[in-house]
Structure formats: C-alpha cells, structure tokens
Amino acid sequence: MRIDIMTLFPDTVNAVLHESILGRAAKKGIVTINCVQIRDYTENKQNQVDDYPYGGGWGCVMMAQPLKSCLDAIVAACPEGRRRVIYLSPQGQPYTQETAKRLKRDYDHLVLVCGHYEGVDERFIEECVDEEISLGDFVLTGGEIAAMAIADSVCRLVPGVLSDEQCYTGESHWDGLLEYPQYTRPEVWEGRAVPEVLLNGDHARVERWRFRKQLERTRDKRPDMFQKLSYTDKEDRKLLEEVRKGKDAKKLTEPLSCRPAAAEDLADIRRIVDDARASLKKLGVDQWQGPYPEDRHFLFDIERGECFVILHGAETAAFFTLSTRHEDTYDAITDGKWSEGLEACVLHRAAVAKEYRGSGLSGQLLRFVEQQCRAWGYRCIRTDTHKKNKPMQKLLRENGYRYRGNIKIVCEPGHDTARQAYEKVLKK
Numbered sequence: 375m376r377i378d379i380m381t382l383f384p385d386t387v388n389a390v391l392h393e394s395i396l397g398r399a400a401k402k403g404i405v406t407i408n409c410v411q412i413r414d415y416t417e418n419k420q421n422q423v424d425d426y427p428y429g430g431g432w433g434c435v436m437m438a439q440p441l442k443s444c445l446d447a448i449v450a451a452c453p454e455g456r457r458r459v460i461y462l463s464p465q466g467q468p469y470t471q472e473t474a475k476r477l478k479r480d481y482d483h484l485v486l487v488c489g490h491y492e493g494v495d496e497r498f499i500e501e502c503v504d505e506e507i508s509l510g511d512f513v514l515t516g517g518e519i520a521a522m523a524i525a526d527s528v529c530r531l532v533p534g535v536l537s538d539e540q541c542y543t544g545e546s547h548w549d550g551l552l553e554y555p556q557y558t559r560p561e562v563w564e565g566r567a568v569p570e571v572l573l574n575g576d577h578a579r580v581e582r583w584r585f586r587k588q589l590e591r592t593r594d595k596r597p598d599m600f601q602k603l604s605y606t607d608k609e610d611r612k613l614l615e616e617v618r619k620g621k622d623a624k625k626l627t628e629p630l631s632c633r634p635a636a637a638e639d640l641a642d643i644r645r646i647v648d649d650a651r652a653s654l655k656k657l658g659v660d661q662w663q664g665p666y667p668e669d670r671h672f673l674f675d676i677e678r679g680e681c682f683v684i685l686h687g688a689e690t691a692a693f694f695t696l697s698t699r700h701e702d703t704y705d706a707i708t709d710g711k712w713s714e715g716l717e718a719c720v721l722h723r724a725a726v727a728k729e730y731r732g733s734g735l736s737g738q739l740l741r742f743v744e745q746q747c748r749a750w751g752y753r754c755i756r757t758d759t760h761k762k763n764k765p766m767q768k769l770l771r772e773n774g775y776r777y778r779g780n781i782k783i784v785c786e787p788g789h790d791t792a793r794q795a796y797e798k799v800l801k802k
C-alpha cells in the first residue's frame with residue numbers, strides 16, 4: 375500500500391506517521407507513506423497557495439492549480455496501480471472501519487488531499503477527486519488529522535504491519551461489535567480484581583466470556599450497533615437474545631459493598647427471595663417452590679453471622695449465606711466426589727434482586743463469597759443447585775466452580791430434592 379498525503383504541513387504529518395508501528399512498517403517497506411508539500415507546486419513568485427473567495431466572505435480558498443500540479447507529480451512518480459484520490463472534507467461520507475477495509479481491499483495507492491483555510495476551489499474537486507471523506511460531523515482547521523487517521527487505520531490492515539491478523543479482526547468495529555474489556559498485571563489493582571475466568575487458562579471459556587462482554591458492551595455503549603446484530607449460529611443467537619433481555623438491568627454505577635446482614639434486612643431479603651422464587655418457577659425449576667427458605671432460616675443465619683447483604687450504593691441488591699458448619703447432606707455424594715483433605719465453606723442461599731439480573735452482579739456476589747471464605751481462613755467453597763437451574767450452573771462454571779457429583783437435600787420436602795454439587799478450590 376502506498377499513501378501520498380498532499381499537505382501544507384508535511385513535517386508534522388511525517389513525524390506522526392513515521393513513529394511506532396507504522397514507522398517500522400515503512401522502514402521494512404511494507405507500506406509507503408509519502409507527504410508532499412503543495413506549496414512546492416505553485417506557479418507564482420510568492421508561493422501563494424490560496425486566494426480570496428469569489429463573491430466575498432470570510433477567509434481564503436486553496437487554489438486549484440497548485441493542487442492539480444502536485445497531484446500530477448504524484449501520479450507521474452507512480453503511474454501504475456489501483457489509485458483513489460480522496461479529499462478530506464467535513465462534507466464527505468463519515469469514515470468508518472468499513473471504509474478502511476474497502477480502501478485497503480480495493481486500492482493500492484491512496485492520495486489524500488488535505489484542505490486548509492476555507493477549503494479548496496470546487497473545480498479541483500470536480501476535476502480530480504474520486505471521493506470525499508469526513509472524519510465526523512465537526513470542522514477541523516485542516517485535513518491533516520483526518521488524513522493521518524485514514525493512513526493509520528488503513529495501513530494497520532496491510533499484512534505484516536501488525537504481528538497477526540487477529541490483532542485487528544478481534545478489535546472494536548471489525549464485525550459490528552465493540553471489543554471486550556482488557557486487563558493486564560497486577561491481578562488486583564486498587565481492590566479491583568481481574569475477572570477470574572481470565573486467569574485459569576481455559577481458552578474456550580475465555581472465548582465465550584469475551585463474546586458475551588462484546589455483546590453487553592455494544593448493547594450498553596452503542597445501542598445503534600447492537601440493534602443491527604444478527605447471527606446464524608444457534609448458540610450465538612441464544613446468547614444475543616440473553617444479552618438483549620438483560621438490557622433493562624440496572625447498571626452497576628455505584629460502589630458495591632458487602633456486610634453481615636441484620637434483622638432489619640429481612641424485608642429486603644424476603645423481597646429478593648420472592649422474586650427469585652417466581653423466576654425459578656418460570657424456568658420450570660423445582661427449587662424454592664415451597665415455603666423454604668423462610669424468615670427463620672435467615673434469622674438463624676443472621677444470628678450466626680453467616681448471612682451477608684450486598685449493597686449497590688445504599689440499595690440492597692443481593693444476599694448470600696455462607697456457612698462454616700459441616701453440611702451433613704454433602705457427605706453422601708454420588709457419581710463423583712469432593713476434593714479430599716479440604717475444609718470447606720458452604721454457600722447455601724443466594725439471590726440477586728431481579729432489577730440487577732444481567733448486570734454482572736451475580737459474578738460480583740461470588741467474589742464477595744470468595745473474599746469471606748478467605749477471611750475465615752478457608753480455601754474451598756461448596757454449593758449445590760437444581761439440575762434444571764441452568765443459569766446458576768453456567769454462573770458457577772464461568773466462575774471456576776467444578777461439577778463434583780450429585781447430592782440430596784432435606785430442606786425442601788415434597789419437592790425434587792436432587793441437586794448437582796459444585797466446588798471451587800481457591801488459589802493460595
């Protein structure tokens with residue numbers, strides 16, 4: 375790819391485009407970026423490139439002659455190839471990643487014309503320009519910033535400029551999505567931990583998590599793009615629908631905190647339990663479909679300091695009960711076994727308020743559970759869920775819990791008491 379930039383400020387443009395990745399690509403000869411001084415092509419003694427507009431009005435207009443002579447010289451030096459002459463203009467079509475892809479795909483020589491002052495003589499545009507491109511609906515002083523943006527975004531698509539094709543195909547706007555969140559060391563910064571899924575080397579899980587994050591971000595930050603998404607793959611379609619449904623979830627804009635619950639929290643806990651019960655019913659899950667869990671269970675947990683509420687700002691958004699008591703029903707595990715030699719905390723009852731479903735709070739809840747488990751000096755968390763409670767199973771798996779086998783609970787007589795057992799062993 376060769377790019378010639380016609381400008382009154384070649385040094386400025388050169389300095390920027392010959393730095394870093396593009397500079398290295400130019401040195402290797404993968405791309406050629408050449409800035410040409412329009413003033414060198416004037417035919418008057420003062421090297422004047424602009425003049426007053428006919429009809430009066432503000433400012434000056436760049437004359438057609440120096441622009442045409444400059445363009446002729448560029449074409450003469452590079453007569454072959456699929457060329458496109460582009461005038462950077464606030465009146466052009468807005469520039470997008472799709473435009474970058476098209477320019478890279480369809481041409482091997484771009485000539486970018488940077489206007490200045492009030493713009494350029496219209497007759498130059500009519501005579502010589504193939505296409506007008508705008509950086510956006512605002513006015514710049516000159517076309518240089520727009521030309522640099524185009525040169526940069528097109529060149530990085532040229533094979534060999536970046537180390538791998540995936541460097542740009544995984545990025546925002548490549549396939550109508552924004553990119554997933556990125557993290558680097560340290561693992562915990564200012565109390566904020568890197569999502570657990572990124573730490574355990576399970577590439578399939580990382581891929582799925584990233585795709586979900588891409589969908590969620592696009593939904594939240596660019597609803598216009600989200601609206602256009604559609605997939606043919608069944609799994610992708612399912613996930614898109616799930617994320618679409620989560621759009622009404624509250625956003626986690628306030629700080630989250632976790633504290634031991636008090637009797638005064640019972641009304642909030644009850645409200646969250648009632649919503650969870652209704653939602654499980656809708657899913658056809660025979661869990662919490664009788665009186666359990668009742669106020670007495672929570673009062674018992676509260677008394678023992680084992681029930682916690684999670685606050686979003688000042689609002690109660692979720693709760694959980696984490697216990698260090700031995701769970702007898704977990705002793706008779708079938709079709710598998712627990713990790714040996716570990717004392718475990720048991721996550722008994724947990725739910726997120728319905729307005730927070732899809733907000734990412736469930737994952738945060740499991741983080742608070744881990745924090746509490748560590749604070750008590752334990753490294754292992756066990757829990758169980760109904761075999762039809764797919765959302766819970768997915769959440770557990772996505773957060774590093776492993777299926778360990780089957781158990782039977784005793785607290786919901788008259789209902790399906792079979793449960794799948796899950797366990798997470800925390801890193802030291």
Ligand SMILES: C[S@@+](CC[C@H](N)C(=O)[O-])C[C@H]1O[C@@H](n2cnc3c(N)ncnc32)[C@H](O)[C@@H]1O
Binds near residue numbers: 462488493513517520
């Ligand atoms: C001050 S502007 C001229 C604007 C022109 N009088 C108009 O209103 O359409 C000077 C030069 O900056 C460049 N420019 C300004 N805004 C731009 C944008 N949004 N995208 C690309 N180039 C822009 C163009 O090359 C233009 O000739």
